[in-house]
Amino acid sequence: MRSAKIKLSLNPVVPNRLRGWSNPVVPGDHPDPTIVQVGDTFWASATSGEWSPQFPLFRSTDLVDWTPSGSIFPQQPAWAEGAFWAPELVHDEVSGRCFVWYVAKKRGGPLCIAMATAPTLAGPYVDHGPMVCEQDGSIDPCFARDEHGKPFLIWKEDGNSQNRPTPIWAQQLSEDFLHLVGEKTKLIVNDQPWEEGVVEGPYILRHDGRFYMFYAGNSCCGKECKYAEGVARTDRLLGPWEKFPGNPLIAANDKWRCPGHGTAVHAQGRDGKAAQDYLLYHAYPAASTIYVGREAVLDAITWSEPESDGKPGWPSVNAGTGPGEPVKVSPIDFVDDFESPMLGSSWQWPVNTNPDLVLDGGSLTLGIPLHSPLGAGPVESAMIAVPRPAGLHYRASVALDLAVDSDSRLWSGLAIVGDPFNTIGLGVRGDRLTLWQRRGATQAVLWQIAAPVGRAIYLRSTSFGAEHHLQFYFSVDGEMWQVAGDPYDASDLPAWDRGLRIGLMLEGPQGxxxxxRGFELCADSVLI
Known part of the structure; x- marks a missing residue:
């Protein structure tokens, strides 16, 4: 039987010292998370970046245990070529409609904000294409109704990409939400020292008649990130807005780095419990930084006492101490024996590609397509990958069938992937077993021997050390393993905005x- 298992949640009965859950609630590379409650179910999604399918969907009944539920776009929207960022799930209580705002790069154009609608948050989603495409780029959408009930789109103009300010705009929507009407209004701009060149990722929560904008500031990503989360408030949606004097609301601590870009949810109370506001946002785990990627963390929002005018005060998260402290949890493993006729939902592939896949009772045949999807240019590779486990150390293994008449032009094997142009992998090319590296347009052979004789070869990679080092291995029986090449420092593999992935990869001519067979990805590995 098929065994594709991934545990995406933590054990809610093992509390940390403050709360009844532990972070991250959605481990792995899930930046810019969005969350919404409909009835007894919470729905979440996150940035998928340069990977397909676009925007993974998760559902939960307790905010802690999350189940993968497909994706918003199983097929890539044809108008967009990449940068699938910052989805914002919406269930509008006034109209009862479900939809998602999202960001993508228009083919030959800038970053745009687009919208798709669905009968329920589970989908299926019908894409309506781009709505806002400013010259500097338009990103990070959110939806709100003003004090009169009129619908508005709020977003960031991506001025920092051109060394310009980054205003947060609001503009009224038509009643069907498909068009902007009137003129846009500037809500805030980056004007505080902690924000440096960026304010972004707005989300507006209404609390006791006031509007509160949760937003992120400073540099989001990579080893040098300085991200943090702030808040501003107003009595009227179009302002004027007042920023919290104590910003940032959430900053780094010794467990988490660069927290920000959150979505709030007013969780309705059940079983006699009071309603509670929560913020779902992302942060890098301090112990493994960029290699895992930005993980989705959850914290409760508390509110200060009303002020002298009787209006509510400012929100607080963990009394200003940063993201909630993680606790030790069980390893998060992924196993796929390819018994299902459908590819498991945790697998991804690079945008603008559509690898040929055949699943046949315990095997996956991966092919380089004969035709380029979406006009993306010549096809010279195929790849599927899964996000690595949440944690610095892991072990990945797979069996590769050895063809009798192996084509010397084809490289196939197990790869550690920053993106398709930054990879290292162990595999077979012709009659050689090769440790192979790609950096942009440059490819290099790091180690090779004559390929072992047999029906299959087993390939393995492990990570180890305080930083991210890799060691590759091979086996002819899946039991006795031999070292393949020297340890490899993979610190330069991750793309600026993504964690690493583990891929099955081919390079060579089309067709x-x-x-x-038998893919396994296990956390907390021990070196062989």
Whole structure:
């Protein structure tokens, strides 16, 4: 039987010292998370970046245990070529409608904000294409109704991409939400020292008649990130807005780095419990930084006493101590024996590609397509990958069938992937077992031997050390493993905005194929 298992949640009965859950609630590379409650169910999604399918969907009944539920776009929107960022799930209580705002780069154009509608948050989603495409780029959408009930789109103009300010705008929507009407109004701009060149990721929560904008500031990503989360408030949606004097609301601590870009949810109370506001946002785990990527963390929002005018005060998260402290949890493993006729939902592939896949009772045959999807240019590779476990150390293994008449032009094997142009992998090319590296347009052979004789070869990679180092291995029986090449420092592999992934990869002429069996990805590995 098929065994594709991934545990995406933590054990809610093991509390940390403050709360009844532990962070991250959605481990792995899930930046810019969005969350909404409909009835007894919470729905969440996150940035998918340069990976397909676009925007993974998760559902939960307790905010802690999350189940993968497909994706918003199983097929890539044809108008967009990449940068699938910052989805914002919406269930509008006034109209009862479900939809999602999202960001993507228009083919040959700038970053745009687009919208798709669905009968329920589970989908299916019908894409309506781009709505806002400013020259500097338009990103990070959110939806709010003003004090009169009129619908508005709020977003960031991506001025920092051109060394300009980054205003947060609001503009009224038509009643069907498909068009902007009137003129846009500037709500805030980056004008505080902690924000440096950026304010972004707005989300507006109404609390006791006031509007509160949760927003992120400073640099989001990579080893040098300085991200943090702030808040501003107003009595009227179009302002004027007042920023919290104590910003940032959430900053780094010794467990988490660069927290920000959150979505709030007013969780309705059940079983006699009071309603509670929560913020779902992302942060890098301090112990493993960029290699895991930005993980989705959850914290409760508390509110200060009303002020002298009787109006509510400012929100607080963990009394200003940063993201909630993580606790030790069980390893998060992924196993796929390819018994299902459908590819498991945790697998991804690079945008603008559509690898040929054949699943046949315990094997996956991966092929380089004969035709380029979406006009993306010549096809010279195929890849599927899964996000690595949440944690610095892991072990990944797969069996690769050895063809009798192996084509010397085809490389196939197991790869550690920053993006398709920054990879290292162990595999077979012709009659050689090769440790292979790609950096942009440059490819290099780091180690090779004559390929072992047999029906299959087993390939393995482990990570180890305080930083991210890799060691590759091979086996002819899946039991006795031999070292393949020297340890490799993979610190330069991750893309600026993504964690690493573990991929099954081919490179070579169109139409060539390779067959894999028994993929395993296990956290907290011990070196062989």
């Amino acid at each position: 060539l194929r390779a067959t894999f």
